[in-house]
Amino acid sequence: xIKTRKRTVLLFSxxxxxxxxxxxxxxxxxxxxxxxxxxxxxxxxxATITNAVDVSNTKNASDIVVNFNGGITSNITAYRVxxxxxxxxxxxxxxxxxxxxxxxxxxxxxxxxALQINLAESQLDFEGEPxxxxxxxxxxxxxxxxxxxxxxxxxxxxxxxxxxxxKLEAATLIGxxxxxxxxxxxxxxxxxxxxxxxVFDQALNKYNGTQVxxxxxxxxxxxxxxxxxxxxxxxxxxxxxxxxxxxxxxDLVSGVLLKVTPDGTTSAVAEIDGWPSGLTIDAxxxxxxxxxxxxxxxxxxxxxxxxxxxxxxxLAGCVGIDIDSQGNIVTANFATxxxxxxxxxxxxxxxxxxxNVTQGFGIGYMTIFEDNIYATGIxxxxxxxxxxxxxxxxxxxxGERGNQDGELNVATFSNPNGIAADDERRILYISxxxxxxxxxxxx
Numbered sequence: 001x002i003k004t005r006k007r008t009v010l011l012f013s014x015x016x017x018x019x020x021x022x023x024x025x026x027x028x029x030x031x032x033x034x035x036x037x038x039x040x041x042x043x044x045x046x047a048t049i050t051n052a053v054d055v056s057n058t059k060n061a062s063d064i065v066v067n068f069n070g071g072i073t074s075n076i077t078a079y080r081v082x083x084x085x086x087x088x089x090x091x092x093x094x095x096x097x098x099x100x101x102x103x104x105x106x107x108x109x110x111x112x113x114a115l116q117i118n119l120a121e122s123q124l125d126f127e128g129e130p131x132x133x134x135x136x137x138x139x140x141x142x143x144x145x146x147x148x149x150x151x152x153x154x155x156x157x158x159x160x161x162x163x164x165x166x167k168l169e170a171a172t173l174i175g176x177x178x179x180x181x182x183x184x185x186x187x188x189x190x191x192x193x194x195x196x197x198x199v200f201d202q203a204l205n206k207y208n209g210t211q212v213x214x215x216x217x218x219x220x221x222x223x224x225x226x227x228x229x230x231x232x233x234x235x236x237x238x239x240x241x242x243x244x245x246x247x248x249x250x251d252l253v254s255g256v257l258l259k260v261t262p263d264g265t266t267s268a269v270a271e272i273d274g275w276p277s278g279l280t281i282d283a284x285x286x287x288x289x290x291x292x293x294x295x296x297x298x299x300x301x302x303x304x305x306x307x308x309x310x311x312x313x314x315l316a317g318c319v320g321i322d323i324d325s326q327g328n329i330v331t332a333n334f335a336t337x338x339x340x341x342x343x344x345x346x347x348x349x350x351x352x353x354x355x356n357v358t359q360g361f362g363i364g365y366m367t368i369f370e371d372n373i374y375a376t377g378i379x380x381x382x383x384x385x386x387x388x389x390x391x392x393x394x395x396x397x398x399g400e401r402g403n404q405d406g407e408l409n410v411a412t413f414s415n416p417n418g419i420a421a422d423d424e425r426r427i428l429y430i431s432x433x434x435x436x437x438x439x440x441x442x443x
Contacts, residue, residue, distance in 0.1 A: 045154035047141035052159035084126035170411035184420035185234035233279040290318035320366030337362035352390035369421035
């Protein structure tokens with residue numbers, strides 16, 4: 001009863017102030033006029049935010065729900081809900097909030113006293129930028145109303161701090177009928193390329209893969225190349241030519257770099273000593289090949305000239321390879337689980353050795369995504385995340401062999417092997433050497 005009485009008194013006081021300010025003027029004892037001057041009371045318009053929180057996992061602004069109580073006057077025409085990085089609160093006032101573009105707020109026309117609203121998927125923040133995970137934000141409600149025939153704006157206090165929390169999950173794009181088990185590459189349009197190294201054929205005494213495939217982002221599969229032998233890796237140059245290594249079954253003497261043109265013509269570019277495996281490519285269309293058999297990284301120019309770019313004992317056994325944002329080659333050793341960096345002069349250094357993996361069968365492939373290294377623990381059924389300061393962690397998987405989708409700490413993989421990142425769409429793709437499958441992790 002006490003709280004109800006206090007609120008009633010407060011509301012009555014506000015309404016009384018809004019109604020009028022009275023003044024009298026008297027010309028004589030028989031003539032008096034009453035002038036009513038309206039008084040603007042912002043508290044009658046002001047919304048009060050009770051909660052702002054991430055309630056879903058679409059990984060955009062639509063995850064955020066804002067609850068608030070509206071103002072008490074009937075002169076409110078709309079509420080505009082927007083969000084801002086907490087570090088930018090000092091920039092927010094009625095003037096700046098009322099000037100926001102339409103894609104930076106969500107307007108709600110309602111006279112209800114208690115309201116709940118989901119932000120729109122495409123809603124931008126106060127600075128015109130999309131919401132991102134793990135950053136501190138606050139929400140505001142700007143009340144739009146009328147007073148004395150003029151439009152007025154009244155800003156709420158900020159909500160408590162909230163974050164967009166992306167619960168990363170593993171999912172299956174293509175299940176047990178996926179026809180490839182080795183290296184992956186993602187083109188600029190989102191097309192995935194996958195080589196099928198095959199399985200060991202006792203009769204042939206070698207691995208029996210003969211095809212390279214291309215897959216649309218929706219999972220439609222078509223053939224990119226056929227009639228090849230144990231293909232590995234894959235990269236695309238600036239002209240749309242696709243490259244992969246081939247014929248790595250001949251007693252580890254040499255392999256062949258093949259090129260597939262956009263019209264489907266396949267030709268040999270160069271023969272490379274040892275067992276050329278994973279590939280990466282730089283901005284000048286120079287290809288770099290890891291080597292499973294020899295302690296080298298080879299460089300192949302667009303005209304097919306092969307040279308040794310770097311050599312060191314630790315490079316023998318490398319498969320996964322990529323280029324970091326500084327132009328350094330980063331490669332992963334299949335046998336030792338070493339993650340190595342080679343600078344532009346060919347100097348080799350150790351980033352880290354991923355601990356507790358099966359020696360001799362440790363890392364399949366690796367890729368760099370948003371300045372972190374992601375590597376497949378092919379025998380241990382993990383996906384590892386490695387920072388450039390050498391810190392490594394289990395990123396996904398329980399260690400149990402399987403194909404369970406879901407949050408990364410419960411998802412399982414079946415000998416994960418190939419891995420590649422779609423940087424624009426923020427997706428990791430993973431191929432499996434065990435039970436076939438093309439798995440995804442959407443950031």
